Amino acid sequence: MVNSAVKPDQKKTQNKFERFKAEKDGLAVKEELEHFAQIGWKAIDKTDLEQRLKWVGLFFRPVTPGKFMLRMRTPNGILTSHKMQVLAEIVQRYGDQGNADITTRQNIQLRGIRIEDVPDIFQRLQDAGMTSVQSGMDNVRNITGSPVAGIDVDELIDTRELIQKVQDMITNKGEGNIEFTNLPRKCNIAIEGGRDNSVHAEINDIAFVPAYKDGQLGFNVLVGGFFSAKRCAAAIPLNVWVPPNEDVVNLCRAILTVYRDYGLRTHRQKSRLMWLIDEWGIAKFRSAVETQFAHPLVLAAEKDEMNWYKRDHIGVFKQKQPSLNYVGLHVPIGRLYAQNMFELARIAEVYGNGEIRLTVEQNLIIPNIPDSHLHVFLAEPLLQKFSINPNPLEQSLVSCTGSQFCSFALIETKNRALEIVRVLEAELELPQPVRIHWAGCPNSCGQPQIADIGLMGAKGHKDGRTVEQVDLYMGGQVGNDAQLGTCVQKGIACEDLIPILRKLLIEHFGAKPRKESNLINN
Numbered sequence: 001m002v003n004s005a006v007k008p009d010q011k012k013t014q015n016k017f018e019r020f021k022a023e024k025d026g027l028a029v030k031e032e033l034e035h036f037a038q039i040g041w042k043a044i045d046k047t048d049l050e051q052r053l054k055w056v057g058l059f060f061r062p063v064t065p066g067k068f069m070l071r072m073r074t075p076n077g078i079l080t081s082h083k084m085q086v087l088a089e090i091v092q093r094y095g096d097q098g099n100a101d102i103t104t105r106q107n108i109q110l111r112g113i114r115i116e117d118v119p120d121i122f123q124r125l126q127d128a129g130m131t132s133v134q135s136g137m138d139n140v141r142n143i144t145g146s147p148v149a150g151i152d153v154d155e156l157i158d159t160r161e162l163i164q165k166v167q168d169m170i171t172n173k174g175e176g177n178i179e180f181t182n183l184p185r186k187c188n189i190a191i192e193g194g195r196d197n198s199v200h201a202e203i204n205d206i207a208f209v210p211a212y213k214d215g216q217l218g219f220n221v222l223v224g225g226f227f228s229a230k231r232c233a234a235a236i237p238l239n240v241w242v243p244p245n246e247d248v249v250n251l252c253r254a255i256l257t258v259y260r261d262y263g264l265r266t267h268r269q270k271s272r273l274m275w276l277i278d279e280w281g282i283a284k285f286r287s288a289v290e291t292q293f294a295h296p297l298v299l300a301a302e303k304d305e306m307n308w309y310k311r312d313h314i315g316v317f318k319q320k321q322p323s324l325n326y327v328g329l330h331v332p333i334g335r336l337y338a339q340n341m342f343e344l345a346r347i348a349e350v351y352g353n354g355e356i357r358l359t360v361e362q363n364l365i366i367p368n369i370p371d372s373h374l375h376v377f378l379a380e381p382l383l384q385k386f387s388i389n390p391n392p393l394e395q396s397l398v399s400c401t402g403s404q405f406c407s408f409a410l411i412e413t414k415n416r417a418l419e420i421v422r423v424l425e426a427e428l429e430l431p432q433p434v435r436i437h438w439a440g441c442p443n444s445c446g447q448p449q450i451a452d453i454g455l456m457g458a459k460g461h462k463d464g465r466t467v468e469q470v471d472l473y474m475g476g477q478v479g480n481d482a483q484l485g486t487c488v489q490k491g492i493a494c495e496d497l498i499p500i501l502r503k504l505l506i507e508h509f510g511a512k513p514r515k516e517s518n519l520i521n522n
């Protein structure tokens, strides 16, 4: 399958990714999964194995060869108990090797997957109305929205249907859509319907944020936000307003078409949407988008309505529907095992309406719990593990995958992150949560630049040894006044981190040593 969407001049491609995409579109492997299952992973062509399988969400993991990661699509972060149960069954068959991670894009990834099981797994996913298509490589990633869409008392726009429609347009209702499988690079889309910028609009390539234009509620549009090892940029206004209807879908299509046809493809590190905007200027980019759009674009509203600090949704909250509540559960570093997933499906079914929602903080929400069931729900044993009242450092801890499964990683992240905050929590009392984000390398999947304290993995030397290190970021702000933090100290050996974090927490975040604790000097 050759992607006809790419213009002839773009086929004179310069980097190896453009070459292999031009030779055979990534989506072509969808038709070969039965064959791959029969021949086994070792016999699969190297580019199909390591690259093209990502077009159907299957990631070969060099760290655990033969055990793939499967990245789903979870539009607006919404699952049902049935879907969670199907995901749990998939993970369960891999025993100790199987688990799942909630991601920083309000999504879920499964681990331990064997290629011989993939045809059966994909059938089960399809039967349950789920897809993993176009979730990796040069595709649009999971589309994020407020995790309390449709239930938030203070909501402006319910984004659930819109986000599903945008995903359906991009993926041809989950079947795969060759029109958008050869972008110059990944593309992140977020559609915010609340006041608190729950999606981190500023770090998405395309973001819709609520805004009134002439008294009508719709969205202002931001473009070009991204993180990469080479550069991080906050999204900038496109100077466009759209009503919350089909125009959102059409505008996404128009922007993606411009990006696909004119985006820069020479250097992988200079191919994200912002690089095209830089080259053209925002006015030319806007005009190219307008040409693709069905009718003249409307100028942006003067201001948007994101005027709250970001909520993390941990705890019990009243819904806009009378007598119903949503409960935000904290999932330490976003990791789930089959048994937890079955239990989640069960409690969502028994106490709520079966819905389970994911957040970009790698946590979960169970909505639609009647007042009358709340008391018993809160006594469920699973809430000992997934607490509604975690310690303040753990509550806001976010971490990318790190070296346990990711071959880009320069350091171990998830388990270390948890161990370190647990040591600090034993020593310190915190007046409020402090957002600590870990990323195992400069790709920044754990978004250290938006954290109060961001830690980005690096390698370095100490006393003649190679050691795992972090670069320290501070000043990231989220919510209405979102700002990217900056690197304030480079090359801290992970083994020296605890006293440095302790000092930061005391000096900048009001932490006080617990009376009973003797500070551990490591």
Ligand code: SRM
Residues within 6 Å of the ligand: 059, 061, 069, 071, 101, 102, 103, 104, 105, 106, 107, 108, 109, 135, 141, 142, 185, 186, 188, 203, 225, 226, 227, 228, 229, 230, 269, 272, 399, 400, 401, 405, 406, 407, 408, 443, 444, 445, 446, 447
């Ligand atoms: Fe990411 C690549 C994990 C969110 C920037 N990211 C990777 C890979 C696929 C690399 C690999 O093949 O091993 C990682 C898979 C590891 C694994 O086994 O789990 C990976 N990224 C993740 C996740 C799972 C981190 C997490 O623990 O939550 C997140 C999955 C989101 C999803 O559901 O789709 C994840 N990645 C992000 C984000 C955060 C966001 O979207 O808000 C970013 C920064 C924002 C951005 O993209 O602008 C991010 N990931 C990257 C990059 C750098 C992109 C660039 O333009 O250079 C790479 C490397 C690349 O694409 O070449 C990367």
Ligand code: SF4
Residues within 6 Å of the ligand: 400, 401, 402, 403, 406, 407, 408, 409, 410, 439, 440, 441, 442, 443, 444, 445, 446
């Ligand atoms: Fe892997 Fe680096 Fe992304 Fe962490 S930040 S998941 S180490 S690519």
